[in-house]
Amino acid sequence: MATRLPLSDVKVLDFMWVLAGPGITRAMADYGATIIRIESTQRVDPTRTVGPFKDNNTNPEFSALYGNNNAGKLGLSLDLSKPEARAIVLDLVRWADVVSESFSPKAMRNWGFDYESLRAVKPDIIMISSCLMGQTGPLARFAGFGNLAAALCGFYNLVGWPDRSPSGPYSAYTDYIAPRFGLAALMAALIHRKRTGQGQYIDQAQAESALQLLTLPILDSVASGRKYSPIGNDDLEHAPHGIYPAAGDDRWVAIACRTDDQWRALCTAMTQPQLADDSRFGTFAARRAHREELDRLVGEWTARRTPQDTEQMLQASGVPAHTVANTFDANDDPQLRHRGHFVPVNHAVAGETFVESSRYRFSRTPADVTRASNALGQHNQYVLEKVLGYSDDRISELVAGGVLG
Amino acid sequence: MLNGCRVLDLTTDRGLMCGQMLGDLGADVIKVEPPGGSPVRAMKPFFADEPGPERSVYWWAYNRNKRGITLNLETAVGRDLFRQLVKSADILIESDNPGHLAAAGLGYSDLSAINPALVYVSITPFGQDGPKASYADSDLIVMAASGVLILYGDEDRPPVRMSVPQAYLHACADATGAALIAYYDRLNSGLGQHVDVAAQQSLGLAQQSTLLAATVGGDETRRMAGGVKMGPIRVPLVWEAKDGLVTCVFLFGSALGVFTRKMMNFIYEKGFCDQATRDKDWIAYADMLLTGREPFEEYERVKGVVAAFLRSMTKAESFELAREHGFLIAPLATTDDVLANPQFIAREYWQTIEDRELGLKLTYPGPFARLSTTPITYQRRPPRVGEHNREIYLGDLGLSDREVSNLIEQGVI
Numbered sequence: 001m002a003t004r005l006p007l008s009d010v011k012v013l014d015f016m017w018v019l020a021g022p023g024i025t026r027a028m029a030d031y032g033a034t035i036i037r038i039e040s041t042q043r044v045d046p047t048r049t050v051g052p053f054k055d056n057n058t059n060p061e062f063s064a065l066y067g068n069n070n071a072g073k074l075g076l077s078l079d080l081s082k083p084e085a086r087a088i089v090l091d092l093v094r095w096a097d098v099v100s101e102s103f104s105p106k107a108m109r110n111w112g113f114d115y116e117s118l119r120a121v122k123p124d125i126i127m128i129s130s131c132l133m134g135q136t137g138p139l140a141r142f143a144g145f146g147n148l149a150a151a152l153c154g155f156y157n158l159v160g161w162p163d164r165s166p167s168g169p170y171s172a173y174t175d176y177i178a179p180r181f182g183l184a185a186l187m188a189a190l191i192h193r194k195r196t197g198q199g200q201y202i203d204q205a206q207a208e209s210a211l212q213l214l215t216l217p218i219l220d221s222v223a224s225g226r227k228y229s230p231i232g233n234d235d236l237e238h239a240p241h242g243i244y245p246a247a248g249d250d251r252w253v254a255i256a257c258r259t260d261d262q263w264r265a266l267c268t269a270m271t272q273p274q275l276a277d278d279s280r281f282g283t284f285a286a287r288r289a290h291r292e293e294l295d296r297l298v299g300e301w302t303a304r305r306t307p308q309d310t311e312q313m314l315q316a317s318g319v320p321a322h323t324v325a326n327t328f329d330a331n332d333d334p335q336l337r338h339r340g341h342f343v344p345v346n347h348a349v350a351g352e353t354f355v356e357s358s359r360y361r362f363s364r365t366p367a368d369v370t371r372a373s374n375a376l377g378q379h380n381q382y383v384l385e386k387v388l389g390y391s392d393d394r395i396s397e398l399v400a401g402g403v404l405g
Numbered sequence: 406m407l408n409g410c411r412v413l414d415l416t417t418d419r420g421l422m423c424g425q426m427l428g429d430l431g432a433d434v435i436k437v438e439p440p441g442g443s444p445v446r447a448m449k450p451f452f453a454d455e456p457g458p459e460r461s462v463y464w465w466a467y468n469r470n471k472r473g474i475t476l477n478l479e480t481a482v483g484r485d486l487f488r489q490l491v492k493s494a495d496i497l498i499e500s501d502n503p504g505h506l507a508a509a510g511l512g513y514s515d516l517s518a519i520n521p522a523l524v525y526v527s528i529t530p531f532g533q534d535g536p537k538a539s540y541a542d543s544d545l546i547v548m549a550a551s552g553v554l555i556l557y558g559d560e561d562r563p564p565v566r567m568s569v570p571q572a573y574l575h576a577c578a579d580a581t582g583a584a585l586i587a588y589y590d591r592l593n594s595g596l597g598q599h600v601d602v603a604a605q606q607s608l609g610l611a612q613q614s615t616l617l618a619a620t621v622g623g624d625e626t627r628r629m630a631g632g633v634k635m636g637p638i639r640v641p642l643v644w645e646a647k648d649g650l651v652t653c654v655f656l657f658g659s660a661l662g663v664f665t666r667k668m669m670n671f672i673y674e675k676g677f678c679d680q681a682t683r684d685k686d687w688i689a690y691a692d693m694l695l696t697g698r699e700p701f702e703e704y705e706r707v708k709g710v711v712a713a714f715l716r717s718m719t720k721a722e723s724f725e726l727a728r729e730h731g732f733l734i735a736p737l738a739t740t741d742d743v744l745a746n747p748q749f750i751a752r753e754y755w756q757t758i759e760d761r762e763l764g765l766k767l768t769y770p771g772p773f774a775r776l777s778t779t780p781i782t783y784q785r786r787p788p789r790v791g792e793h794n795r796e797i798y799l800g801d802l803g804l805s806d807r808e809v810s811n812l813i814e815q816g817v818i
Contacts, residue, residue, distance in 0.1 A: 004593075004594070006586050006587065006589055006590030006593075007586065007589065007590075009593070019613065023610060027582060027586075028586075031586050043660070044659050044660055045660070046658070046660030046661055048660075049658035049659050049660050049661065050613075050658070050661075051618070051623050051624060051626075051635060051636075052614060052615060052617055052618035052621055052623025052624060052626075053621075053623050053624075054621040054622060054623065055621070055622045055623075056622065056623055056624060058692065064614055064617045064618075064621045064623060065613060065614040068614040068617060069614070115777075128774075133748050134748070134752055134775070136751070136752060137747075137748045137749075137751040137752045138747050138748055138751055139728070139746075139747070139748035140748075141728075142727070142728050142735075142748075143731065144654070144727075144733045144735070145654060145733065147642055147652050147654065147735075148652060148654070148733060148734075148735040149735075150652075151651070151652040151735040151736060151737045151738060152735050152736070152738050152743070152746065153738065153743060154738045154739060154740050154742070154743045155567070156643065156650075156652060156737040156738075157737050157738065157739055157740075158567050158568045158569060159557055159558070159565060159566070159567050159568065160558070160559075160565060161559070161562065161565065164559065164630070165630075165631060165643060165650060166631070166643065166650070166737065167557060167558045167559050167565060167628070167630055167631055167643070168631060168632075168642060168643055168652070168737075169557060169567060170553065170556035170557055170611075170612060170613070170628070170633060171556075171613055171633055171642070172613065173611070175613075176575075176610050176611040176612070176613070177575065177578070177611075179610070180575065180578035180579050180581070180582055180610070181426075181578055181773040181774060182774065183582035183585075184426055184430065184578065184581040184582045184585060184773075184774075185430075185773065185774035185776060187582060187585035187586060187588075187589060188406050188407055188430040188431075188585060188776070188779070189406070189776060189778075189779070190589060191406065191407065191585065191588065191589055191592065192406035192407075192778065192779050194589070194592055195592075198778055199778075200776055200777045200778035200779065201776075201777040202774050202775065202776050202777070203774070203775040203777075204773075204774040204775070205752070205775075207748075207749075208749070208752075208754055208770070208771065208772070208773060208774075209773045209774065211743070211770035212422070212426075212574070212578075212770055212773050213571055213574045213575075214569065214740075214743075214770065215466040215467065215769060215770055216450075216462060216463060216466040216569055216570075217569050217740055218740060218743070218744070218768065218769070218770060219462050219465055219466055219767055219768060219769065220450050220462045221740045221741070221744075222744070222767075222768040223452055223453075223462065223765060223767065223768075224450070224452055224453055224454070224462070226450065227739075227740070228568065228569065228739075228740055229568070230565075230568050231568045232565055232568075233545065233563070233565055233566055234568075235543075235545070236449045236450065237448065237449060238543065241543075241545060242545075242563070243545075243549070243554070243563035243564050243565070244563070245563070250555075250627070252549075252555070252563050252564060253549075254545050254546055254548070254549035254554065256543035256544075256545045256546055258541075258543060262541070315537075315540050315541060318541050319541060320540075320541040320542055320543045320545075320546045321541075321546065322540070322546045322547075322549040322550045323549065323550070324549045324554050324555050324563075324564055325549060325550055325551070325552045325554075325555065326552065326555045326619075326625065327552060327615060327616055327617070327618040327619040327620075327625055327626075328619045328625075329552070330552045330616050330619070331619040331620050333550075334535070334536045334537070335531050335532070335535045335536055335537035335538075335550075335605065336605070336606070338532075338534070338535035338536060339532055339535060339603060339606060341606060341609070342617070342620045353621055354617055354620045354621050355617070356606075356609050356610075356614070356616065356617065357606070359579050359602065359603070359606045359607045359609060359610065360579060360580070360583040360600055360601060360602040360603070360606075360607075361532070361533075361600070361601040361603075362583075362586075362587060362598055362599075362600055362601075363513070363598045363599035363600075363601070364596060364598035364599075365587075365590060365598065
């Protein structure tokens with residue numbers, strides 16, 4: 001018998017789009033929440049236009065990015081410029097426990113869907129707004145993508161080489177951080193509501209969530225005046241510590257010796273045990289002082305073998321090492337396979353495709369990741385008929401009036 | 406809002422932020438350290454570069470809103486005391502290697518027998534079981550294994566990580582959401598469970614689903630200096646301004662091409678390009694490149710136009726333009742710039758917690774979300790070693806002064 005999923009009593013009316021918002025409701029769908037996702041027929045979700053695409057087909061229904069962020073959700077397409085569409089939304093607000101949105105501030109207000117208006121319809125509603133810089137302040141209306149917030153938060157200036165301009169983190173970094181914090185805030189609000197019956201409004205600035213990950217340099221620079229800038233792959237505590245070349249095109253292996261014992265084990269694996277007693281490398285401080293020479297010696301050894309060979313040999317001796325995995329390595333990774341990381345799902349238009357699994361495992365109520373993302377308008381009939389109980393006539397009228405786009 | 410929720414935090418450096426987030430949300434978080442203090446207190450950087458158990462900035466960073474006790478779990482007496490604490494706990498967080506706590510009789514099955522409602526959260530690099538579960542790890546190793554690292558850096562050099570550790574912070578934030586989903590379930594079912602968080606998988610979310618490319622038969626994404634290569638298309642994200650660097654999104658398609666069209670109109674008006682360049686089909690542009698209707702040399706030329714436009718302005722000037730016209734441009738901030746950003750100041754984001762003994766005000770990034778009914782507040786600075794021993798052992802467990810003195814003598818606390 002299927003176990004009752006943790007959030008099976010939670011209903012979410014979801015206006016979230018692009019990257020940072022939908023990650024929150026994807027996680028809730030994994031654990032049983034019913035998510036009805038409103039898609040505007042006026043403005044396509046940008047992630048439907050971004051890859052990777054299944055079989056490199058750029059049809060918006062083939063985006064694995066959209067599919068991964070929205071697996072397990074029901075989709076209702078609406079033309080929100082029409083009053084009939086807004087009436088449907090208010091019916092869904094009465095149905096919902098949570099309303100979530102990630103437009104730039106003002107959009108919800110313009111439709112009449114701001115928190116005060118929704119609360120008048122449903123007094124205990126929880127509403128979460130997630131946007132780049134927050135609902136208030138001089139930059140409230142500065143909209144855009146996570147790479148802009150990542151730049152404003154200082155992440156870009158922390159990735160790169162000391163002798164060059166910063167490389168920056170990969171793409172829209174704060175979009176990958178914010179959903180985790182948004183989920184925690186929303187779950188806390190749901191717990192509070194379960195206990196007290198009170199709803200509330202959550203204003204999540206993606207930048208303010210993401211800055212939690214820079215607490216260390218911020219505390220340190222205020223307290224000690226230290227300046228932070230990119231230091232390549234150096235580490236304050238460990239040496240050797242770096243990314244070393246491996247046999248093949250753009251192949252690399254990561255090695256991080258955290259202790260003198262691990263360094264000795266590395267020397268043994270390299271069949272150069274004498275290096276362990278070399279005065280240039282005997283202690284962490286010495287190794288860090290001579291790190292150019294150290295990195296050259298390690299790199300000469302790693303360059304002759306595949307990254308997987310180095311990883312396995314060093315891990316067998318207790319030395320932290322791993323292939324710098326690309327998408328092909330991930331697809332073949334025995335650990336990700338063991339965890340069932342890539343999950344097949346059947347999409348209404350794209351056919352069999354894959355999404356990533358829940359990032360955590362629950363022992364008693366494991367995640368249910370079996371449903372693909374919605375095709376545009378896929379669940380219109382279901383939502384209007386089964387969830388809202390609209391009559392066939394009324395649904396036909398809505399279709400004829402172009403309300404569903 | 407999590408008041409009444411008791412959390413026992415046994416984590417090492419891998420898991421500290423999870424308990425901090427729960428503490429921010431109002432839970433009563435008790436950080437349990439070995440006598441003498443957590444090894445994290447020996448981690449750099451130190452305040453004014455002077456080592457000391459109360460001076461590790463790493464410790465400060467992720468232990469606010471917690472109380473702290475010491476307890477030696479290597480001793481039978483210590484483990485018994487811990488089991489007493491487990492009876493009244495709601496959530497336990499740990500980040501030891503898989504099997505470590507079970508070997509001490511403190512694994513999930515041991516503790517759920519004492520308290521079936523306990524939510525037991527484990528944060529590890531690769532998860533509780535599987536071929537890599539016992540791999541040696543570090544921030545760099547997890548970044549490499551997750552598929553994130555290969556995307557960072559310049560194409561002519563090895564991949565490069567962020568210069569401050571990140572991997573486990575993603576896992577900790579995931580663990581917090583997971584703990585609360587399990588706790589919510591327990592309010593319905595009365596039952597706890599084991600939540601197994603793998604940092605390798607957490608970082609899957611940090612790469613815009615590019616990890617799925619091979620599995621679904623899509624193009625591989627690769628790193629390049631200050632940007633990214635999506636298939637054959639080289640997308641710059643870092644651009645030069647007159648006085649430094651900015652990020653600018655210059656992309657195509659039905660959603661992103663709209664921003665590009667708007668910016669190209671402006672670039673034309675300012676005399677940086679001709680009409681034909683302005684009027685390219687920015688919606689279909691990526692397809693035009695991929696199908697050969699637009700040569701890649703022409704894409705390079707157009708990027709040169711955008712580069713000349715951005716180079717003609719200071720960071721502040723182009724950011725002002727972005728705010729006025731909705732362009733996707735922002736300056737690359739330093740830590741000092743972040744602290745001075747008028748947005749964070751206007752929202753009173755930065756929070757200070759005073760540490761009287763050190764004569765210092767610690768400045769933290771503020772609440773990770775603004776909750777209207779149950780706002781996040783920063784109530785406690787990070788605990789000193791054993792700071793709340795008496796409060797918890799005498800108050801909560803009801804031990805006598807004499808019993809506590811004995812435990813101190815025996816090296817248990």
